[in-house]
Amino acid sequence: MTRTPTLCQINGTFAAEALGIDLARPLDTEPLAWIEQAFAAHPVLVFPEQDLGPGELAAFGRCFGKPKLHSLVDYRHAEYPEVSWLTNVDKAGNIDWFGVKRATDWHTDSPYEDEPPRLAILHAKEVPSSKGGTIFADMRAAYDALSDEMKRRLAGMVGLHGRHDGPAGVRLYEGDPEQRIDRAYPEKARPAVVTHPVSGRRILFVNPLHTHGFQAMPRDEAWTLIDQLADHSTQDRFTYYHQWRVGDMLMWDEMATMHRGAGDYRPDERRVLLRTVVYPS
Numbered sequence: 249m250t251r252t253p254t255l256c257q258i259n260g261t262f263a264a265e266a267l268g269i270d271l272a273r274p275l276d277t278e279p280l281a282w283i284e285q286a287f288a289a290h291p292v293l294v295f296p297e298q299d300l301g302p303g304e305l306a307a308f309g310r311c312f313g314k315p316k317l318h319s320l321v322d323y324r325h326a327e328y329p330e331v332s333w334l335t336n337v338d339k340a341g342n343i344d345w346f347g348v349k350r351a352t353d354w355h356t357d358s359p360y361e362d363e364p365p366r367l368a369i370l371h372a373k374e375v376p377s378s379k380g381g382t383i384f385a386d387m388r389a390a391y392d393a394l395s396d397e398m399k400r401r402l403a404g405m406v407g408l409h410g411r412h413d414g415p416a417g418v419r420l421y422e423g424d425p426e427q428r429i430d431r432a433y434p435e436k437a438r439p440a441v442v443t444h445p446v447s448g449r450r451i452l453f454v455n456p457l458h459t460h461g462f463q464a465m466p467r468d469e470a471w472t473l474i475d476q477l478a479d480h481s482t483q484d485r486f487t488y489y490h491q492w493r494v495g496d497m498l499m500w501d502e503m504a505t506m507h508r509g510a511g512d513y514r515p516d517e518r519r520v521l522l523r524t525v526v527y528p529s
Contacts, residue, residue, distance in 0.1 A: 253282050255290070261488040262386045263292035271308050271497060272300050280311055287367075288446050291501035292384050292488060298497040300371055302328040302522055309524040313366050316527055319358070319411075319429045325522070334370065334521040343515050346427065352511035353416035354385065354478055355457035356502050357525055359409040360433045365502045365525045374520040375492040380513030382498070384488045385506040390481035391441065391452040405440040407454050408461040415471045416456035416478070437463060444503055452481060455506050481506065492521075 254267040266286055269279055287293055300308065302325045309315040315330035325331040334351075338344040357368055370382070394402070411433050412421050440462065442453045456478040461470040489510065490498060500507065502525075513519060 253279060253286075255286050257290070258294070258488065261292075262290060262389070263294060263384065263488040263490070264290035265294045265296060267296070269295060271295055271298050272304050274307075275311060284312075287499065287501065291386070291388075291504035292490070293499045294490065295497040295499070296493065297495045298371065299495060300497065300522075302331040305369065305371055305522050305524055306330050309369055309526045313526040313529050315524045316361075316365075317430065318523075318525065319431075319433070321428045321430055331522055331524050334519075334523045336515055336519045345515070346424065348515045349420065349511060350509070351457075352509045353420050353457050354482055354506045354508045355416075355455045356387075356453070356506050358502075359438060359453075359455070359458050360411055360436045361527075362436075363527055364438070365527050367499055367501055368523065368525045369497065369499045371498075371522045372492045372494055372496045372520075373522060374518045375494055376513040376517035376519055378513065379491075379510060380517070380519050381489050381491045381510045383482075383508055383510055384490065384500060385482050386486045386488075386504070387452045387481060387506055388444070388447075388449045388504055390486050391450050393486075394452070394480070399441075402440045402452070406437050406463040407440045407459045408463065409436045409438060409458045410460050412457055413460045414456050414458050415460075415475055417458065417460075420457070435460075442503065444501075447504075449504075451504055452477065453503065454478075492519075 253269050256265045258264055306315055306328050317329050318324055318332035323332045336344050336347040357365055438453060440454050442451050444451055454474060454477050456474050459474055461467055
């Protein structure tokens with residue numbers, strides 16, 4: 249790696265590669281400020297050719313806020329519980345079928361928490377021979393492209409968020425055994441349109457996996473609107489498909505984007521990533 253950081257936008261999308269930084273080494277003020285500036289402009293940052301263990305990943309996450317324990321207890325790292333596994337391999341080495349389909353519909357992480365996360369970080373350790381990517385949607389651009397009528401409709405609306413009881417969550421997980429979680433998560437109410445604290449841009453903050461309704465709206469009407477907004481937000485012009493390479497470290501803005509696992513790879517091929525989610529300090 250070079251010593252001078254370089255930012256390269258990826259194919260004209262909202263994502264960018266950050267080159268010339270070794271994230272396994274402690275970072276001082278200057279490179280951290282460079283990352284923050286790049287992240288403000290590009291809500292998906294890719295750091296290729298990295299090699300971090302779980303402790304180093306947790307330390308990097310703490311540079312940007314406070315990592316929290318993941319709600320899915322069985323996927324927490326045994327030694328570093330603020331780091332978790334995103335994997336299709338169970339503890340016996342067999343296919344983890346929940347891991348295969350986990351998070352393969354559009355969402356932002358944990359909007360049902362008391363305070364939503366600031367960002368998340370994934371680090372690829374093993375990847376399939378082809379496909380197996382993660383797709384991101386730019387919810388800033390999605391909001392900008394809404395009709396004036398829809399913007400007026402959403403102004404002042406309040407979305408209701410649960411763990412996975414939105415229309416996409418029900419379709420994805422209905423009939424599955426319940427996963428072991430650390431505690432109950434009551435419904436959280438959040439504005440359907442939010443303003444980013446750094447960029448000042450308006451953002452559509454509705455996702456079909458966790459958003460299960462709107463205040464003062466019947467469920468059927470709400471689910472229709474949620475699906476309509478998801479279809480709008482995930483048009484190709486708003487999305488970036490990241491094809492994982494071993495060593496990729498990817499950091500994304502939880503407010504400005506939605507994401508999902510593409511779910512397009514052979515489940516008998518190993519897909520193992522380390523993950524940490526960072527909350528405002």
